Amino acid sequence: MRLLNFVRDGRRALGARSGDRIVDLTAAGLPESVDALLALGAPGMETAKAAAARASATFAATGVKLLAPVLAPSKAIAVGLNYIDHAAESPYKDAPKYPVLFHRFASSWVAHDEPLVKPKVSDHFDYEAEVAVVIGAAGRYIAKDKALGHVAGYSLFNDGSIRDYQFKSHQWMIGKNFDATASFGPDLVTADELPAGAAGLRIQCRLNGQVLQDANTKDMIFDVATLVATCSEIFRLEPGDVIISGTPAGVGFARKPPVFMKQGDTVEVEVDRIGILRNTIRNE
Numbered sequence: 087m088r089l090l091n092f093v094r095d096g097r098r099a100l101g102a103r104s105g106d107r108i109v110d111l112t113a114a115g116l117p118e119s120v121d122a123l124l125a126l127g128a129p130g131m132e133t134a135k136a137a138a139a140r141a142s143a144t145f146a147a148t149g150v151k152l153l154a155p156v157l158a159p160s161k162a163i164a165v166g167l168n169y170i171d172h173a174a175e176s177p178y179k180d181a182p183k184y185p186v187l188f189h190r191f192a193s194s195w196v197a198h199d200e201p202l203v204k205p206k207v208s209d210h211f212d213y214e215a216e217v218a219v220v221i222g223a224a225g226r227y228i229a230k231d232k233a234l235g236h237v238a239g240y241s242l243f244n245d246g247s248i249r250d251y252q253f254k255s256h257q258w259m260i261g262k263n264f265d266a267t268a269s270f271g272p273d274l275v276t277a278d279e280l281p282a283g284a285a286g287l288r289i290q291c292r293l294n295g296q297v298l299q300d301a302n303t304k305d306m307i308f309d310v311a312t313l314v315a316t317c318s319e320i321f322r323l324e325p326g327d328v329i330i331s332g333t334p335a336g337v338g339f340a341r342k343p344p345v346f347m348k349q350g351d352t353v354e355v356e357v358d359r360i361g362i363l364r365n366t367i368r369n370e
Contacts, residue, residue: 087135088273088361089120089239091153094145098153102138103273108150110143120274121157124222124238124325131222131238131276154197155241155274156220161327162190163317164216164245164262168307168332175340177253185308185316190245190330194263198272201368202246204349205264211347211367214245214333215291215299215355217284219310220274221329226322233314236323239276240284242355242363243330244269244291246347249339269355269365270328280359283310287358289334294351298341301334303357308332 088103099112114137166186167173222238246268252261291299338345351367
């Protein structure tokens with residue numbers, strides 16, 4: 087099942103994508119967001135699946151305003167240096183022995199087809215193709231062999247980074263949280279639609295049609311189960327929490343010469359079986 091949040095005729099609602107059409111799940115009696123659906127747990131997901139199968143109220147997906155697939159997560163945790171080749175191209179060189187975790191605020195991302203905003207204080211606006219892991223079942227101290235059972239599904243994330251600010255200190259928070267510099271979406275693809283842990287999927291980033299990142303999620307240093315288990319040691323994971331699982335090699339700052347995003351560019355993140363996340367760039 088492919089779930090999404092959308093606005094149509096001034097009304098926010100929960101939908102399920104069915105080919106080139108959207109099923110209005112809110113009109114079928116379900117909540118008005120993915121967040122609220124996840125809070126209902128497994129029974130809510132089963133009800134949504136049944137309503138999507140009936141497809142009683144559908145409309146064309148074209149022209150619908152999409153929102154991020156999770157609107158207000160209690161936590162969004164990003165993972166740095168989680169592919170060996172990306173660690174090697176970074177200033178840090180060595181692969182980490184423990185996941186490198188940092189927070190990402192919801193104010194820092196936009197939805198599919200919304201413009202990313204290059205801040206006026208920097209020309210070092212970089213792209214990062216990533217898989218977003220969305221938690222469905224709460225838990226603390228989750229065992230690794232049980233961790234995937236806590237995942238509702240997966241989406242796409244462009245972890246847009248303001249590199250000169252990121253490297254001003256050892257903490258990456260400022261370079262990763264400028265307003266509207268990342269994107270998230272378009273759909274939440276439920277875990278049963280994908281390989282376990284979303285492993286073995288091709289991941290790409292394209293800038294103006296040129297492939298700049300091209301890898302496979304099987305090459306993560308810390309797989310999804312490890313990331314879920316590790317995060318749950320630190321805090322209780324709640325339904326709707328997001329783990330942004332890291333990017334492969336090919337980022338702009340490591341290229342010679344560097345490649346940064348600028349006004350008028352179009353950036354796409356694509357992962358097999360999850361979809362395409364597309365955004366244009368505009369100046370602040």
